[in-house]
Amino acid sequence: MTAQNSKASIIDGKAHAAKLKASIAAEAARLxxxxxxxxxxxxxxxxxxxxxxxxxxxxxxxxxxxxxxxxxxxxxxxxxxxxxxxxxxxxxxxxxxxxxxxxxxxxxxxxxxxxxxxxxxxKDVDALTPYNAGLLLSGRAHLVSCTPMGVMMLLKETIGSIAGMEALVIGRSLLFGKPAAQLLLAANATVTMAHSRTKDLAEVCRRADILVAAIGKPEFVRGDWVKPGATVIDVGINRVDAGDGKSKLVGDVAYGEAAERAAHITPVPGGVGAMTIICLMRNTLIAAAALAGLPPLSL
Missing domain, CATH: 3.40.50.10860 (Leucine Dehydrogenase, chain A, domain 1)
Structure with missing residues (x-):
């Protein structure tokens, strides 16, 4: 539960990242x-x-x-x-x-x-080259963009199979939005991509079982946009004025409001961001094994 006594359970990115880090450390020591x-x-x-x-x-x-x-x-x-x-x-x-x-x-x-x-x-451990983007599109990805992969790991650990669910990705960047949509499709979700020109975005959000916000606007997604019982993944990291000359980090989702309606939600900080760096290490380890001609790693 959150400090606001919300209904949603918090998806603890730091805990999931620590677990993955331990697996990577063990595999690196073995190699x-x-x-x-x-x-x-x-x-x-x-x-x-x-x-x-x-x-x-x-x-x-x-x-x-x-x-x-x-x-x-x-x-x-x-x-x-x-x-x-x-x-x-x-x-x-x-x-x-x-x-x-x-x-x-x-x-x-x-x-x-x-x-x-x-x-x-x-060696493209951010998986942004046209070659790796093409492999992802064709379902043969070797290296996958770090933040989208982290999101998929959190979803799997939190709600299991997402087959048949309606997933919405707000944002269409090369770094996150596009690869995230491909990974969600590969997991058999029904995927919608929204962006700054999407009409009646609030209503589109209310249909989503999985709402992924990566638009780069602080607290843009309001609580009443969230479908009751949905899983909310907040990829945004925005620094805003907290008063008294101080600043604080907030996501793209109005956390307190959304947590009153969602079943699961990632905090900012401590959510998706914690997974990004450790997924980069995962990709580096996978690339090292492949370049050395060793069998593919399962991490």
Whole structure:
């Protein structure tokens, strides 16, 4: 139960992430002991965005805690596109690096599509390259975008099979919305994608057994938009004014209101975000095993 005495049960992303982290640590130790394989993750940050710096620092810290090799490249905001692509190519060719993550967004003078087209799909642990997106669409995904995969794990642990349920994804980004819809379809849900131009969005939300909000607007989804008994997955992370010169993190869903109607709900923070980094480690481990020619891992 929440501090607001809500009816919904909280989906504890931190607890689920800790469980997955333990499995990854055990598998990483086994690969090192049996094959001398140490997964290597390389991160690239361009510029000095404070939020991105925190994200990348946490990713590197988690990798090191699992015994992975962690390499970080922090480039100035005015680095040329050619220089960034040269670094990506060098990491593609480095046998000690199994996963490469280029932190988005990039400065406007660098084309994200050029970076993704250069990145080796076998090391694309964010699963954003056209190749990996195509494999997901065809039902043959090897690496799956981290946050959508984390959401699917939370849904499986919380409500089991979602076959036949109506699922709504608000947001159609390459990073989350589109891959999330594909994963929900693969799990045999009936999927609707909504966005800023969707007509009567509130009414569309009220049909959803699973409501996934990833629109980037603080507390945009109101409580009376939630179907009673629905599962609400809040992917948003927004920093808002809390008064007295302080700020706080809120999601894309009005949590207190929605928790009065939902059966299950993810908090912000402590929900989906906790799964994202550990799913990145999962992808790095999977990529390392594949690049070493070892049998696929089941994590």
């Amino acid at each position: 090192k002991a049996e094959h001398g394989l140490v997964p290597g993750l390389a991160t690239i940050l361009v510029g000095n965005d404070p939020a991105s710096e925190v994200y990348v620092r946490n990713k590197n810290k988690t990798a090191e805690s699992l015994g992975f090799k962690s390499v970080h490249h922090h480039l100035p905001a005015d680095v040329s596109e050619a220089e960034l692509l040269a670094l990506v190519k060098a990491l593609n060719a480095d046998p000690s690096v199994h996963g490469i993550l280029v932190q988005m967004p990039l400065p406007k003078h660098i084309r994200e599509e050029a970076v993704l087209d250069t990145l080796d799909p076998a």
